[in-house]
Amino acid sequence: AHQWRGVINEYADRLPLLAGAPVVTLGEGGTPLIHAERLSERVGADVHIKYEGLNPTGSFKDRGMTTAISVAAKHGAKAVICASTGNTSASAAAYATKAGMTCGVLVPEGKIAMGKLSQAIAHGATLLQVDGNFDDCLTLARKLAEAYPVELVNSVNPARIEGQKTASFEIAEALGDAPDIHCLPVGNAGNITAYWRGYRESLDAAGDLGALATRTPRMWGFQAAGAAPIVKGHPIDHPDTIATAIRIGNPASWEQAQAARDESGGLIDAVSDEQILRAHRLLSSTEGIFVEPASAASVAGLLMLHERGEVPAGARIVCTVTGHGLKDPGWALKNADGSDVQPTRVPVDAVTAATALDLEG
Numbered sequence: 203a204h205q206w207r208g209v210i211n212e213y214a215d216r217l218p219l220l221a222g223a224p225v226v227t228l229g230e231g232g233t234p235l236i237h238a239e240r241l242s243e244r245v246g247a248d249v250h251i252k253y254e255g256l257n258p259t260g261s262f263k264d265r266g267m268t269t270a271i272s273v274a275a276k277h278g279a280k281a282v283i284c285a286s287t288g289n290t291s292a293s294a295a296a297y298a299t300k301a302g303m304t305c306g307v308l309v310p311e312g313k314i315a316m317g318k319l320s321q322a323i324a325h326g327a328t329l330l331q332v333d334g335n336f337d338d339c340l341t342l343a344r345k346l347a348e349a350y351p352v353e354l355v356n357s358v359n360p361a362r363i364e365g366q367k368t369a370s371f372e373i374a375e376a377l378g379d380a381p382d383i384h385c386l387p388v389g390n391a392g393n394i395t396a397y398w399r400g401y402r403e404s405l406d407a408a409g410d411l412g413a414l415a416t417r418t419p420r421m422w423g424f425q426a427a428g429a430a431p432i433v434k435g436h437p438i439d440h441p442d443t444i445a446t447a448i449r450i451g452n453p454a455s456w457e458q459a460q461a462a463r464d465e466s467g468g469l470i471d472a473v474s475d476e477q478i479l480r481a482h483r484l485l486s487s488t489e490g491i492f493v494e495p496a497s498a499a500s501v502a503g504l505l506m507l508h509e510r511g512e513v514p515a516g517a518r519i520v521c522t523v524t525g526h527g528l529k530d531p532g533w534a535l536k537n538a539d540g541s542d543v544q545p546t547r548v549p550v551d552a553v554t555a556a557t558a559l560d561l562e563g
């Protein structure tokens with residue numbers, strides 16, 4: 203049987219930046235595009251979920267990390283560094299380990315989901331908790347990469363965007379064309395930049411490469427309301443949201459995200475934490491897809507636009523959900539009123555258990 207070989211091997215001809223680089227891979231990409239029947243019905247469209255939580259470290263970052271670390275290896279790098287709200291650090295730590303490099307990660311104080319911290323530590327990264335937010339961490343990481351022999355693997359590294367664009371190729375191949383609309387969460391804005399590049403390149407039949415699509419989708423990006431600089435039109439000094447992955451006040455790829463929005467005829471809007479948590483619960487309880495809160499911003503945005511009457515009937519829509527639910531599992535254990543979910547306790551007795559399970563006698 204064919205085994206997926208990771209995005210560099212699978213898309214070598216579409217990744218010229220990687221030419222001549224050793225391939226450092228954990229088999230990332232090739233994630234499922236899942237038809238979401240309940241969500242489709244709810245919004246009157248044909249909705250598919252690109253489940254990026256199924257990458258090796260549990261987020262879409264692996265697509266860009268295989269390329270960034272491979273290019274770093276080509277340059278002979280011995281050490282890499284990144285700023286992160288968690289997922290980038292988990293991914294960088296894993297791929298650096300695979301490449302035999304050391305990895306330093308700068309994370310904001312106290313706002314990183316436990317699953318992500320555990321990953322960075324497990325893979326042997328040196329973790330610096332910075333007295334500041336993500337934007338401060340990125341500023342510091344850039345300074346270190348300028349002054350010391352260490353490669354920066356945030357999405358300001360062009361190899362990151364190159365790798366992440368492969369998700370668009372997979373979607374165009376799976377659907378036989380690009381969708382009408384693509385929804386995704388926006389934080390540092392690298393991913394919306396990458397998807398847009400991937401969709402544009404899917405059209406391109408230049409050289410020996412076949413076109414994967416005949417059109418490009420409208421890009422619909424969603425920031426968390428408390429961390430929505432692009433929507434507000436100015437940096438946010440103290441970004442805040444329960445979706446810690448996208449708790450970012452001054453995105454590095456701000457201009458590229460606006461270009462993706464404008465060139466595609468799309469939009470970038472904000473969703474509240476409450477909308478995010480509702481979409482998070484809807485995905486797990488009606489579609490069988492468990493994601494971390496930030497990932498649900500794409501679906502929260504789609505639901506919001508549907509309520510406003512802006513989702514065209516029958517449109518083909520892809521929502522990227524960016525990270526696995528096990529990264530930050532605590533949210534599932536809270537009831538809507540904030541109380542803890544309690545298990546129903548039963549004795550070792552079939553009748554009592556059956557009654558508790560509401561099974562027919």
Ligand code: F0G
Nearest residue numbers: 286287289290389390391392393524525
């Ligand atoms: N979803 C998740 C789960 C993320 O971890 C991130 C970004 C995003 C969405 C937003 O993607 O930054 O390309 O717009 N996480 C980065 C990190 C910032 O450090 O892990 P973006």
